[in-house]
Amino acid sequence: MDGLETRELRYFVAVAEERHFGRAAERLSMAQPPLSRAIQQLERRLGVVLLERNRRGVSLTPAGEVMLAQARLALDAVDAAVRRTRRAAAARSTLVLTTKAGASHELLKELLDAHAARPGAVGIDVLLCELGEQGRLLRDGRADVAIMHAPFDVMTGLDSVEILTEGQVAILPAAHPLARRSSLTMAEVSDVPDLPIARWPRHDYTYPPGPGPEVRSQSQLAQLVALGRTLLVIPASSRAWQWPEHVAVPVLDAPPVTTLLAWPAGARSEALAGLVETAGRLRAGGAAGSPGVS
């Protein structure tokens, strides 16, 4: 009746992402015909058509979209099982903490120092990641705990404790007229003709239309900011973006950003509980929860 091996899920994800059997087969290091057959078998077993075979590659049916999202989650869960089991077997266990490169420098340092000061605290490995990759890393077991930022990061499936809430500032070239202002509004910064806001790729790797430059990474964006080609609205504490030739002006009506310490819902470990308690103590902001130690 059921079954569904991870192999089939991996195949489907490859085809769904590449939208092309040939490229997917190449990515999977296999020939195209068995891949076609495997997908057909998957569709037969599910009793559901997942792909529309067009003349130029394939496209996803609505059910296929659901399958893609669910298959990614399931594959992440399998990866997490492997990683967490391996780490559980390693004698000296450490916590892997992941955070967006450049964000919350002082806060992270403070947290690590406070944690290291605890008697019997386990070591913490810091794993820097891009953009909103923290959730993925937590879900597939590459990380145990993450520093994330509401309302930007998707927190579904994660538990978290609040560390810090702060306002946002606009980063502008010092010579720009707006740089002399003591404060700004979102309406003002979102429509500055000579400093259009950068555009990030969507999930399908295309870019939304607009005048701003296209960027794919934080370092590209940093370069553009340094060149005075775009402006940025970021949490006040993100020092990594601040150069001498730029100024930071508070944006009054930008939504406040909350820095959170997050972990996979249901995680149960002594070490994690200790770190979360340390974080909660660091800033006695309202705790949203705490990892259970059964």
Next chain:
Amino acid sequence: MDGLETRELRYFVAVAEERHFGRAAERLSMAQPPLSRAIQQLERRLGVVLLERNRRGVSLTPAGEVMLAQARLALDAVDAAVRRTRRAAAARSTLVLTTKAGASHELLKELLDAHAARPGAVGIDVLLCELGEQGRLLRDGRADVAIMHAPFDVMTGLDSVEILTEGQVAILPAAHPLARRSSLTMAEVSDVPDLPIARWPRHDYTYPPGPGPEVRSQSQLAQLVALGRTLLVIPASSRAWQWPEHVAVPVLDAPPVTTLLAWPAGARSEALAGLVETAGRLRAGGAAGSPGVS
């Protein structure tokens, strides 16, 4: 490098749960030798010893315990992928709502009526389950939404909206001395010699020690209550437990029970959002969140 087919996870879970290769093989409808080999191969690929082979069956290493928990989650995620994809393909989609049999009768009826009154509301199938099975059903895709009760049910990985908070009552035989009281305390009901509180099995199927009868299902417990062999502390609205020959006495210091409508974190569907909104409107208690519709 990695791989890990769900077959291997299923095999491991069977052996870990049965703590016996032979019984696990029988449960899997296969012979014992290939099962042994598959587990050995799994351990080799992970580079981790998961099982201690004792003379009388097997026991789990600490890493094996981690693997068991993670493998269950991963297998649930795979099942969920299948179920959600099939349901996405079914033209006329319905929501599957699950709830503990017997709990929150009136509330559920009210919710279903209110939902049915909405224009364009999708159908709702009700799936009755045992004990704290709701979370499992949500995680493996057999249900889309559940009625759960804090602080009893584990809410990790789930989003929820509060529907109702209420006190708890003790259910006693009408003839019992305590039944004439207008209220009771936990201290009083937890130590009634002739009505010892029933004991539920732990996860390893053993029972905690104590004088109370051992029960494995709600219906067994109902039978014992009807026989006047045990007492019960339950939410005031759980009518299913109330017979003419019993009385309900409020227990003043019992923790209040909150009835919640819960769904898998990250679920995104128009139909679910509608139901959640209806539930939130039903009782304008504080909403803990709402499912995103991207």
Next chain:
DNA sequence: CACCTGTGATACCTCGCCGGTATCACCGGT
């Protein structure tokens, strides 16, 4: 309009590995 190109599907074959049977090695309790 014939032809070439690039797509996924089909036909057919091979061989790896998954599972079955038979048996062993080990040990604990009579």
Next chain:
DNA sequence: ACCGGTGATACCGGCGAGGTATCACAGGTG
């Protein structure tokens, strides 16, 4: 010493995963 029950090993057979060759089809393109 013996027997029963455990998991491990040896060996074998068949299914199915994957490879190669090829087809069917639809668009461009001269």
